[in-house]
Amino acid sequence: MKKIGIITDCHGNYMALEAILKLFEEEGVREIIHTGDIVDIGFQSRQCLDLLLSLPDCTLLLGNHDYDYLINRRHHLPMSHVSAEHKSFVFDGLGETYREAVGRFPVAVVRSWYGKTFVFTHYAAANDNFTAKGWIFGKIDSYPTAQSFDNMFGYSADAVFFGHKHEPCDIVGNSTYVDVGSVACHPDSVAKGIILTVTHDGWEYRRVSKPYDRRRYFNEMLRSGLPDAQYMLDFYYDHKYGVDGAK
Numbered sequence: 001m002k003k004i005g006i007i008t009d010c011h012g013n014y015m016a017l018e019a020i021l022k023l024f025e026e027e028g029v030r031e032i033i034h035t036g037d038i039v040d041i042g043f044q045s046r047q048c049l050d051l052l053l054s055l056p057d058c059t060l061l062l063g064n065h066d067y068d069y070l071i072n073r074r075h076h077l078p079m080s081h082v083s084a085e086h087k088s089f090v091f092d093g094l095g096e097t098y099r100e101a102v103g104r105f106p107v108a109v110v111r112s113w114y115g116k117t118f119v120f121t122h123y124a125a126a127n128d129n130f131t132a133k134g135w136i137f138g139k140i141d142s143y144p145t146a147q148s149f150d151n152m153f154g155y156s157a158d159a160v161f162f163g164h165k166h167e168p169c170d171i172v173g174n175s176t177y178v179d180v181g182s183v184a185c186h187p188d189s190v191a192k193g194i195i196l197t198v199t200h201d202g203w204e205y206r207r208v209s210k211p212y213d214r215r216r217y218f219n220e221m222l223r224s225g226l227p228d229a230q231y232m233l234d235f236y237y238d239h240k241y242g243v244d245g246a247k
Contacts, residue, residue: 002113005029006120006205007193008163009063009182010052011236012042012090016184016191017051019212027195027208033109035163035180036063036122040082041232042184042217043224045090049098062105063122063164064137069094070102073134081235085227107136110157113198117157119175123164124152140165146173153177158203161194166236168192168207178205185236189214 005024010017024032034052038060039045052060062070065082074087108121123137141148150173153160159176168181180194190209197204218237221229234240 002031002196002198003027003029004196004198005032005193006035006161006180006196007032007183008035008122008180009037009166009185010034010042010048011037011040011065011182011185012045012048013184013191013217014042014044014047014051015217016212016214017048019210020183020191020193020208021051021055023191023208023210024193024195029195030057032058033120033161034058034060035120035161036061036105037065037163038063039069039094040065040087040090041236043221043226043229046094046098049094049101053098053101059109059120060105061109061120061122062102062107062136064135066102066105067136070099077134079139081231081241083228086232089225089227110155114200114203116198116203118196118198119153119155119157119160121160121162123162124149124154137164144169144171144177146171146177149177150174159196159205161196181207184212184214184217187238 007020032055038048052058069091074084076084111118126135126138138152149171155175157175159178161178161180163180165179166182166185169179171177181192183191190211192209194205195208218233
């Protein structure tokens, strides 16, 4: 039997990350995959990188925020809610220390156990037009269908696990498409993840969660000096704004 803990988009929230990793340990998970976006939004990007890089059997995939850090892209991007000031603060805190490690993060990995194949990635790869504009992942599909995901991902696999949108999603098409959902960028006071179990007889996954002190995290983030801290909490955690940034 193979048991894999899957998380995504921890976005600098060390408290939630520590909680979900503790749950994985309690559940007997021995391998962990994080499908991208360790940095930005939260104030603990360095601590999250230190923790994840220290784990003995952990695969870290490249997210768009990780990629911005890797290439030192600090300006505000269209369709992003993260300001240049915010990114500069986070990237200055990370310095050059993690650039080599982040440069080794793959965009996607394909793993096979007991004759079943699984893909792990941050999101569907960008088409040529998006790539030319500096994006490595395609535009988020706000209302995905089995057909749209089949067209976007194009993998031959039993399941594709990904993140990026922060919202859990389960759609069955040519593959089973599973948006893991952000560890903590949501309105709940729990850290979230998935445990994938694969055996000779088949495979299944279940969503899991563990409480953490969300109020303490908010208070410490507001005292951290992180630019736009209140907006980050309002937009990404409490969902007080629409995708266009308007209340």
